[in-house]
Amino acid sequence: MCGIVGYVGERQACPVIIKGLHRLEYRGYDSAGVALVTPDGGLNLYKCKGKVSDLERFLDGKQPTGTIGIGHTRWATHGEPNDVNAHPHFSASGNIALIHNGIIENFRVLKDALVQHGFTFRSSTDSEVLVNLIEYIRDTNGCTLEEAVRMALKQVVGAYAIAVIERGNTSQIIAAKQSSPMAIGIGKGEFFLSSDAASIIDYTQDFVYLGDGEVAVINKNKPLRIMNLGGKESPVDIQKLELSISQLEKGGYPHFMLKEIHEQPDTLVDCIRGRVNPDTREIILSGVLDHREKFLGAGRIIFVACGTSWHASLIGEHLIESMCRIPVEVEYASEFRYRNPIIRKDDVVIAVSQSGETADTLAAVEMARSAGAFVYGICNVVGSSIARATHSGTYIHVGPEIGVASTKAFTGQVTVMAMLALVIGRLKGTLGEDKYHEVAGALLELPQTMKEVLKTADQVADLAKIFTYAHNFIYLGRGYNYPTALEGALKLKEISYIHAEGLPAAEMKHGPIALIDAEMPTVAIATQDHTYEKTLSNIEEIKARGGKIIAIVSKGDRLARRCADYCIEVPVTAECLMPVISSVPLQLLAYYIATYKGRSVDQPRNLAKSVTVE
Numbered sequence: 249m250c251g252i253v254g255y256v257g258e259r260q261a262c263p264v265i266i267k268g269l270h271r272l273e274y275r276g277y278d279s280a281g282v283a284l285v286t287p288d289g290g291l292n293l294y295k296c297k298g299k300v301s302d303l304e305r306f307l308d309g310k311q312p313t314g315t316i317g318i319g320h321t322r323w324a325t326h327g328e329p330n331d332v333n334a335h336p337h338f339s340a341s342g343n344i345a346l347i348h349n350g351i352i353e354n355f356r357v358l359k360d361a362l363v364q365h366g367f368t369f370r371s372s373t374d375s376e377v378l379v380n381l382i383e384y385i386r387d388t389n390g391c392t393l394e395e396a397v398r399m400a401l402k403q404v405v406g407a408y409a410i411a412v413i414e415r416g417n418t419s420q421i422i423a424a425k426q427s428s429p430m431a432i433g434i435g436k437g438e439f440f441l442s443s444d445a446a447s448i449i450d451y452t453q454d455f456v457y458l459g460d461g462e463v464a465v466i467n468k469n470k471p472l473r474i475m476n477l478g479g480k481e482s483p484v485d486i487q488k489l490e491l492s493i494s495q496l497e498k499g500g501y502p503h504f505m506l507k508e509i510h511e512q513p514d515t516l517v518d519c520i521r522g523r524v525n526p527d528t529r530e531i532i533l534s535g536v537l538d539h540r541e542k543f544l545g546a547g548r549i550i551f552v553a554c555g556t557s558w559h560a561s562l563i564g565e566h567l568i569e570s571m572c573r574i575p576v577e578v579e580y581a582s583e584f585r586y587r588n589p590i591i592r593k594d595d596v597v598i599a600v601s602q603s604g605e606t607a608d609t610l611a612a613v614e615m616a617r618s619a620g621a622f623v624y625g626i627c628n629v630v631g632s633s634i635a636r637a638t639h640s641g642t643y644i645h646v647g648p649e650i651g652v653a654s655t656k657a658f659t660g661q662v663t664v665m666a667m668l669a670l671v672i673g674r675l676k677g678t679l680g681e682d683k684y685h686e687v688a689g690a691l692l693e694l695p696q697t698m699k700e701v702l703k704t705a706d707q708v709a710d711l712a713k714i715f716t717y718a719h720n721f722i723y724l725g726r727g728y729n730y731p732t733a734l735e736g737a738l739k740l741k742e743i744s745y746i747h748a749e750g751l752p753a754a755e756m757k758h759g760p761i762a763l764i765d766a767e768m769p770t771v772a773i774a775t776q777d778h779t780y781e782k783t784l785s786n787i788e789e790i791k792a793r794g795g796k797i798i799a800i801v802s803k804g805d806r807l808a809r810r811c812a813d814y815c816i817e818v819p820v821t822a823e824c825l826m827p828v829i830s831s832v833p834l835q836l837l838a839y840y841i842a843t844y845k846g847r848s849v850d851q852p853r854n855l856a857k858s859v860t861v862e
């Protein structure tokens with residue numbers, strides 16, 4: 249979704265902003281722009297439809313100067329992607345420039361009122377309404393920009409992260425946020441602004457994360473001030489972000505997605521490190537243990553998540569129900585938040601989100617909190633909105649995930665869920681010691697098992713060549729591997745644009761088997777678990793109808809080979825951890841099919857990495 253970068257200090261702002269915008273490209277966008285205040289106080293605007301590289305070409309020869317500026321990548325919500333709708337937006341007089349991430353829900357009402365006051369609009373965006381509202385308030389009240397921003401935001405309904413600069417002011421940016429992320433990087437005599445702190449890690453590791461309803465007055469000559477919309481100031485809480493620049497680069501891989509798939513042995517080490525004692529197999533998850541009474545007393549656990557995180561949550565359901573004997577429900581956050589669900593005080597709500605910024609998941613967290621439930625987060629991005637909005641949580645610690653298709657976050661999420669289930673199951677006494685030690689031992693071996701499964705990459709690449717022609721795919725699995733099938737289908741859809749459907753294998757007979765013919769390949773996950781034989785029967789039924797089958801099977805498997813056209817052998821781990829391993833050939837299959845089709849793997853069409861608007 250939209251990305252925001254800002255700078256004020258002594259450097260030339262434009263190169264800093266462009267670099268930050270490049271780092272935000274992973275979020276998905278369709279246009280880009282920059283506004284700068286020149287040393288003599290002029291306010292200049294440069295923006296165009298397309299990529300940040302198009303903006304760079306547009307800027308070429310224009311010598312954009314200024315040590316203060318704001319930049320934006322836009323993912324269209326109101327108004328088509330074009331030069332005019334691109335951000336920043338000028339106010340009617342051209343004296344104020346604004347960038348905005350989010351949606352102003354009451355923009356029509358505000359716009360009508362401004363039209364009555366004689367304002368005209370160039371774009372069809374909700375954001376241009378806000379910059380004009382700020383200007384109208386400033387001019388009619390004769391107040392400062394900071395006051396006008398606060399007064400304008402009191403009238404706004406919706407989500408926003410904004411940054412505003414004004415003609416004649418070479419030292420100050422006003423920023424504010426509500427339900428969209430905004431981090432302020434603190435340098436020496438300079439400040440940075442971004443919707444993702446990682447994008448400005450080249451310059452500083454010290455960040456202030458704006459809270460909802462907060463406004464920041466960022467002046468290069470003064471200490472940072474944070475206040476609410478009423479102007480009441482609050483202390484500035486500076487946090488360190490431990491991240492290296494190499495984590496944000498491709499490291500020799502052609503795409504971030506391939507790098508992130510191959511990083512998984514290391515990301516699992518980081519996820520497990522310090523949590524599972526290799527000698528005693530004791531698991532320490534402080535986010536759980538510090539609140540053990542909430543988990544042990546839970547009448548129900550409700551997962552709220554979207555996309556891949558929702559698939560991981562389905563695996564969490566299996567893990568928790570089988571090990572902890574607590575009833576679990578898995579909800580799409582977008583449905584949960586609008587359904588008036590029954591939330592009890594003894595419910596534990598687990599919000600799962602890689603980015604920690606998904607608007608629907610964040611709203612579900614807020615709803616669960618206000619209903620009195622205990623809310624626990626499983627996030628990747630440290631300091632993200634969901635991580636901060638939950639009562640406690642566990643980071644998956646898999647490092648920045650930049651490819652739009654989630655890979656290492658999925659395996660990290662499942663790994664954390666397995667640790668959580670083991671801890672609670674043991675404390676509750678619903679999980680036998682033998683089982684505990686078996687799974688904890690398998691967890692410790694997971695990075696090595698992951699290394700093994702990655703050796704299938706060449707074989708999967710060859711298979712992908714054979715199946716690049718397909719227009720549709722079916723993915724099947726049972727038990728723990730049913731969510732893996734859903735995840736495999738999602739990976740293929742989002743980066744190759746091939747239609748794919750994930751199903752529980754036994755559901756085929758209830759309708760979807762009618763789709764089977766020689767043109768409809770099936771990817772069946774048939775590893776040796778307690779539903780193995782049944783899955784084989786399901787595969788036979790597809791075979792009997794002329795369907796082509798790619799089977800993901802356990803190492804040394806003999807039976808599946810007889811009915812599948814192609815088999816990919818994966819190493820064996822504990823049954824409940826199998827999705828961590830069996831998902832990997834599916835990630836690779838989607839990746840290679842997409843590259844053979846020439847797709848934009850890391851930034852697929854229409855998609856954004858973090859969905860910060862609903």
Ligand code: M6R
Nearest residue numbers: 555556557601602603606653654
């Ligand atoms: O950051 P989140 O985990 O909350 O994101 C949820 C989904 O938007 C995300 O998983 C999406 O489905 C991915 N593109 C899937 O690869």
